[in-house]
Amino acid sequence: MLKQKIQDLFVEPGCAKNQAKSDKDRKKGCGKPLTPGAAAGGCCFDGAKIALQPITDVVHLVHGPIACEGNSWDTRNSHSSGSQLYRLGFTTDMQNLDIVNGGEKRLYKAIRQAIKRHNPPAVFVYQTCVGALIGDDVEAVCKAATERMGVPVVPVNAPGFVGSKNLGNRLGGESLFEYVIGTHQPDDVGACDINILGEYNVAGELDQFRPLLARLGIRLRCSITGDARYLDVASAHTARANMVLCSQALVTLARKMKEKYAIPYFEGSFYGISDTSEALRAIARMLVERGADPTLTDRTEALIAEEEARAWARLEPFKARLKGRKVLLYTGGVKSWSVIQALQEVGMEVVGSSVRKATAEDAAKALERLGGDEDKLADAITPRDMYAMFKDGKAEMMLSGGRSQFVALKARTPWLDINQERHVGYAAYDGMVEMVRQIDLMINNPIWEQIRKPAPWEV
Known part of the structure; x- marks a missing residue:
């Protein structure tokens, strides 16, 4: 099943690169043979965990040796406005005897212990190289745990040896689509609800553009996955539009949500003044096309004019220096x-x-x-x-x-x-001003001129 899933991801029809290929080349997929050291930039497991760990209120349980879990606290500086459960590291800590006898019982006990101690809305179980190589069936264990404990236990089958970090991002999105999205029906569905895919709330960047959306009456139903809650993700199918920030990671998820739930998507960015404005325009245009209040377009233009004027005024002192x-x-x-x-x-x-x-x-x-x-x-x-x-x-x-x-x-x-x-967050108008300020502080720091001078003993 995993092999077929990977092959499907390698011929992703939503990928612009695949669309440009011939039918023969498209069938070959886009996988590249892995070379020694290829995991230095992150293995498949690492990519899946990076993509899903910002879901803040669930237990993220790694089924493998303790070294696979590593130091999860600062792996990615994703902020949370609520629960801090995602900051804790959970692992089955597989030992030699588990490799000989199998680790499925150990995994089941770990799931039961995590639920009893933390009472999360869900548990995400990550397969690693060791568990996959000895044949532990994480899907079967998760299914049994869900049925017996009454708490969703989501398998994330992305062992490190199957590919790169980017493939892991996409396999993480597959787990969300298959086991989470669409499993909860909220009672407050609105005409201006959107999802943002590929946003991980690094350094709290959501707080730099979420208020802009709120001023327009646009609700961020779910950020997948930055500062997300399990029920937010489970309700993501009710949104009216999807914005994709990192298409290489989650374009498959966006495409599948469009096919199954008829949610249109576009790729945009909140880095830079012009790109932020274009993203807001695209969101407003898409929502109006789907039945939102037509005045949203004019209100968006008014907001953009106000925010751009304020941002350019704050950036003016830096232009001459940079x-x-x-x-x-x-x-x-x-x-x-x-x-x-x-x-x-x-x-x-x-x-x-x-x-x-x-x-x-x-x-x-x-x-x-x-x-x-x-x-x-x-x-x-x-x-x-x-x-x-x-x-x-x-x-x-x-x-x-x-x-x-x-x-x-x-x-x-x-x-x-x-x-x-x-x-430091660099998103939207305020983030752009902050990024320019940080660049100015760095590039015009007098320390660089001093350290480039010859040392006293070289003169």
Whole structure:
């Protein structure tokens, strides 16, 4: 079953890259042979857990050795406005005897203990390499536990060896679609309810654009999965529209919700002033087409005009200080193109952007915003080449994740965290102002001029 599910994900019809293939190439799928070290950027299990752990009020139980669970507290800095249960690490802590005798009984006891101690609305059980290799049937155990304990126990069958972190994101979405979404019917369905897919509330970014939606009378029925509750996800099928923030991770979920529940979707971004405004317009337009109050369009334009004027006034002092400064963007997914325009809006020059975790459509958008210069796009940049860019003055600053920071810092170059580990939100209008402020604090810090001077013993 898992093999067939993976094959279906590899020929995803909602993927722009697959749509452009011939029928013969489409049947081959888009899987690539894994090489040693491929899991350094995250295995399939890691991707599934990253995608689902922001559901805050459920128990996330890892069926495997304790090392698979790791330190879950700060794996991704996803905030919660309520329950903190998702912050706790739960694992069956499989030992040698479990590998010999099988771990299904141990898993069942762990589920029972977690429910008894924490009384969650649901338990999510994650399969790992060890459990899969010895043949533990997590689906059967979860089904039995659900029937006997009266609490939904959701299997997430995404062992690390089957693929990359991105595949794990999509398998996590499959578990939500198969076992959770559509299982609860709320009594407060509205004409302006939406879902946002691929939003993980990193550094509390939901609070930077959720108030904008509220001012327009638009209710965020569910963010999948940032700051979500189990019943929110179970009720997501009642929304009138879906906005996809990270299409590479959850485009399959969006497509299946459209087919089963007739919920249209579009891909957008809340990074940057222009992209935030376009996202709000698209949401309003889609809701009006589905029967919402036609005045929503005019109210949206009024809100955009007000917020853009306020944001540009706050950004004005930074423009002269940042104009023409060269920045390397080394991230992926939606940020590979949306942050480009955010930086260009204040006069910075993006000298390169990574598209290593982006869809073909993401890459096309990034290329368009870089003026069609293909030399500025790269799947990956080696540390040696990256270091040379900084030493040769081709880039004055880097925005990336934590794993790349040491290359920039070794080259005595400013660096700013743009990925999920960060503790500052950069979404919507207020987030854009904050990101520019952080860039200014970093790139214009006098410490860089001091540390680039020769040491006293070198003079």
